[in-house]
Amino acid sequence: MAKTVKHQRRIVILTACAVTASLLSLGGSNAYAEPTPSPSTDQIVMQNGPAQIADMEVQLANLRTQREQAFIKAQQATEDYQIAVDDLEAAKKNLSNTQEATVKAREGAEAARKELMQVVTAVYRDNSVSLATLAPYLEENGLDNVQRRQVFQERFGSQAQQKLQKYQASQAVVRVLEKQANTEVANREKAAAEVNKQRKLAQAAAKNVDSEVKRLAEEREDLIARLAAIRQRSIEEERRHQEQLEREADERAEKQAQARLREQEEKNRQAAEAKAKRDAEIEAARKRDEEKRQQAAREEQARKDREAKAAEERARQEQEKAQRDRSEAQRRRAAEAKAKADREKRAAEERRRAEAQREKEQQEAADRRAAERRERERKEAERRAREEAERKRAREESERESQKEADSNASAPAASGAQGAIRWARSKIGIPYVWGGDDDSGYDCSGLTQGAWGSQGVRLPHSSRRQYNSGRKIPIDAAKPGDLLFWSYSGGASGIYHVAIYTGGGRMVEAPVPGENVHETSVRYRRIMPYAVRVN
DSSP states (O other), rough: OOOOOOHHHHHHHHHHHHHHHHHHHHHHOTSSSSOOOEEEEEHHHHHHHHHHHHHHHHHHHHHHHHHHHHEEEEEEEEHHHHHHHHHHHHHHHHHHHHHHHHHHHHHHHHHHHHHHHHHHHHHHHHTTOHHHHHHHHTTTTOSSSSSHHHHHHHHHHHHHHHHHHHHHHHHHHHHHHHHHHHHHHHHHHHHHHHHOOOHHHHHHHHHHHHHHHHHHHHHHHHHHHEEEEEEEEHHHHHHHHHHHHHHHHHEEEEEEEEEEEEEHHHHHHHHHHHHEEEEEEEEHHHHHHHHHHHHHHHHHHHHHHHHHHHHHHHHHHHHHHHHHHHHEEEEHHHHTTTSSSSHHHHHHHHHHHHHHHHHHHHHHHHHHHHHHHHHHHHHHHHHHHHHHHHHHHHHHHHHHHHHHHHHHHOOOOOOOTTHHHHHHOOOTTOOOBTTOOETTTEEOHHHEEEEHHHTTTTEEEEESHHHHHHEEEEGGOOTTTOOEEEEEEESOOOOOGEEEEEEEEEEEEEETTTTOBEEEEEOOOOOOOEEEEEEE
């Protein structure tokens, strides 16, 4: 009440000063002029009110924008801090794993050294060498010297050499792991320093946003009081009026954001259709080229078949001609030898039979070669046909799988455990927002979604930016209950500053901003990312 009286008193003083200044300016031009009537306060309001009202309402809108930007800046600082914390935890885990591996490697190296020493002591028991000769090798680091290892191999034989190689290999593993552990110690220290740096920045950002929000609230109240005075209404009435204007502005902004999102989705759909059309055209061209190649192959095969048949026909004709020539020669020889003795006749007959047998064998061999050639060509054609059929089936199967995957992306059910995650998130409604919070004393946005899915055995990082890469991207219009929704200041993944869990029906559960509690509300489309994330 005192603050309201103070603002009203300020308005009265300003109005009085304006009236006085007006009177002085009028009197200064002619000290002896007839006095003119003083304008009333209502007249001043009528003259200057609209411009002042418009200017102050613009200032109120700017204050609201500044408040929103202050929260986003603080949320981004918190995101940087949570990412640094995750990096530190990863560095600690890597170092712990390497240290455990180093301990095991050292134990293995010690066991290998003991096995090696058993070989050395066995040589001593056999009185092959003196104890003084063996002493250097029995020491813990007795085989670190290269020259000494060489002498050792020469003195103690192949069995000892195998043990030595095992020992050397285990020592090499120890050295590599120790070097890796030193590197990871440095990484852990660097990550810890980054956490401290980002913690200070996040704390400073949270402190700054608190003071900034208070300052902006005071300026807002001052503007509302001035507007109430100008409009001659109560401050409460003016506050309700401004809240109504803000709600209307939010509704307009939401409608514009949804329209932009639908426009982007339409562009994406058209781009996908254009790509599918291009792919279909490319596939059709490929099929045409394949058909042309197959046609050319068939024509080439037909040409080869014709040539083979022509060659067979020529061979047959040549064989027939040769047969006729041989028959004619045989007849001539028979006529010339008719007068010879029966022995020569029998010999000639024998030669004729042998020649006929050879010709028969040659003919049979030629027939076999031709048949084998035809069989090979037939099998080759069948093989090519089978390969083409296999390629065709593989392409069709690939197309079916691609279509099946595309269909599943649009119609896949919500991830397993989604309803449990939603129930958990709803059970936290009413708990206040706390920077970096991840328990029932307070949650921030990514702490809430991390806890929701953590209740279902799914580990998410405590960072909305990294949660964006913790599952499968789903178009926002295909989101299912349990999917995660994200908001970005820049429109890209690097500008993500907020996350919520979708509950279905255009609703979501979120931890909004400081000063508010976890609640379930309608999805906001201003700055929303075009893809939701379905947790694996």
